[in-house]
Amino acid sequence: MSPIALADIVKAYDVRGLVPEQLDARVATALGSAFAQVVVIPEGEDGVVIGHDMRDSSPELARSFAAGVAAHGVDITMIGLCSTDILYYASGVEQRAGAMFTASHNPAGYNGIKLCRRGARPVGQDSGLTEIRDLAQWLLDRGSMHDLPTSERTGSVAETDMLAGYAAYLHSLVRLDDIRPLRVVVDAGNGMAGLTVPVVLGMDGLPITVEPLYFELDGTFPHHEANPLEPENLRDLQAAVREHGADLGLAFDGDADRCFVVDERGEPVSPSAVTALVAAREITRAVQAGADPSDVAVVHNTICSRAVPETIQEHGARAVRSRVGHSFVKAQMAEHEAVFGGEHSAHYYFKDFWFADTGMLAAMHLLAALGEQDDPLSQLVAAYDRYVASGELNSRVPDVAAATERVREWAAAQGASDERLDGLSMVHEDPYWSFSLRPSNTEPLLRLNVEAQDRAVMEQVRDSVLTLVRQER
CATH class of the missing domain: 3.40.120.10 (Alpha-D-Glucose-1,6-Bisphosphate, subunit A, domain 3)
Structure with a gap:
């Protein structure tokens, strides 16, 4: 059995991976067990609601995840086919943690999981997802999903439509x-x-x-x-x-x-x-x-x-x-x-x-x-x-930091102010233009969005920044 590297599929906000190469029933069970141990039980969550989209792999993955959660004595409510916001609705009205099986807009070969605490509060890399990943990886590395840590009682599984x-x-x-x-x-x-x-x-x-x-x-x-x-x-x-x-x-x-x-x-x-x-x-x-x-x-x-x-x-x-x-x-x-x-x-x-x-x-x-x-x-x-916007423009660059600094120096020389909050954000007031230059979390890409008071200014700023971003050094 080939080793599974959860770091490849557990992203900043959710889980996304190819089925079955990266995400299968065994992985889903391990993630369910880890979710129960990291979030559900320590925070006193009153059960878990689980929904899924229309992908062929979603029902089995949802059932496997549920088995991993239920092994710890946590009760499950399966809400079946649903949109992600129905899962959030269920988490809110039932005041239970939730798991939605979907890869959203990704192509057909993918699936994934979006997790939340009760009241639809998010679970991301800074709020439990990293710990879930690491514990699930440890479980997978042990080699058997039949040897999960369990409670004396297996959680009940009910079905409902929301x-x-x-x-x-x-x-x-x-x-x-x-x-x-x-x-x-x-x-x-x-x-x-x-x-x-x-x-x-x-x-x-x-x-x-x-x-x-x-x-x-x-x-x-x-x-x-x-x-x-x-x-x-x-x-x-x-x-x-x-x-x-x-x-x-x-x-x-x-x-x-x-x-x-x-x-x-x-x-x-x-x-x-x-x-x-x-x-x-x-x-x-x-x-x-x-x-x-x-x-x-x-x-x-x-x-x-x-x-x-x-x-x-x-x-x-x-x-x-x-x-x-x-x-x-x-x-x-x-x-x-x-x-x-x-x-x-x-x-x-x-x-x-x-x-x-x-x-x-x-x-x-x-x-x-x-x-x-x-x-x-x-x-x-x-x-x-x-205003006129460029839309998002992606550039693959060998040195993200160097390219960003070239752009910052150019924009500052034009009189733009630096509003760093998420990557590089520069604003120029007369004429008005602004841009956001953000690195991708997963690839050596820079994502550029430009806005300006008119199309001519937007295109000038867009082309100047792209030239600097894509300049080889």
Whole structure:
């Protein structure tokens, strides 16, 4: 039996690996045992909820993980097929730790695990995942999963369905029954939105007509990868929006925790614009409930457009910057009791959803905002789409530190200020431009995002930085 190196698949926030080469039933059992010993038992968690996506390998991996947890006397609730935000909902309402088996937007050959404590609190490399990895590795190195440390009692295993409760809970947060009629094209990418959208947006009495694309649950992704961040994966949605004369289009990733948007013309809507729009709604909602605007916080990551903090401040609330990544955003939200948080990658976090991310709730806010007035989506979001962005540009470099320093020196010579929080962030005020240059956690890559007041300035800064990044020395 070939040795398994968990360091190759246990990432900063979750587990991702090829099946069965890196992730199989034996590995899942070891990770379940380690999760029980590192998180569940020491923290007095009242059982574990486990869900999975539509990949062929997911049910077996989920059962094997459950066996590893139950061996320690921990009770299990299996919630079956679900989106990742349903798993977070289950963790929140049941107040149990959770495990979701999914590789999100990764290709068909992959699978993975997202872990959380009760109340959907994250488990990442700085909050237990490293310890889980090391203990699971020790168990695997012993050579037998039949010799796990166990308790006198094996945990019980129950099955339940959380979909209806999840849908009802979302509708308690955002009302869609009194908006104008809307036609929406939804591309589920053969992922879990094919399960959730018909229930959440197809409820009787809603003035919403859903035109479905690729709702069949199929972990081989026969039409395109379930990764809407890549422009080619939006093309079918864009064409369908134009064909149906729809008011907007929504695209979900494989586990349906992220939601991307195109307007009535089929043009992509920036996740920063969605973040700003939803932030404005959540601030208004908090103020209407009696909060002083200055006590209301919204979190955004360092790559979000400047339009996001501007919008937050225009509504009298506090904008809190965060490093990229859900564990950082969730930590900042908890610290500041933020009502909402958004990332450039279309992850949207809500205080009323246990500070966890849910693309569906963000989509419902967008539908409500659109349906409460008569303008098309392109006009509605124009107020939040104030600057020109490059999108993320990746460069493979031999010396990340040297390339970063070349760029820092150039930007400083232009009069830009250094706002180091997550990699290198530089801001120039007149004319306005800014960029984020971040190293990848797993590869010798630098990730560049540039924003500016107009396209000419953006392209000039983009090209200057890329030249320095890719310069061989």
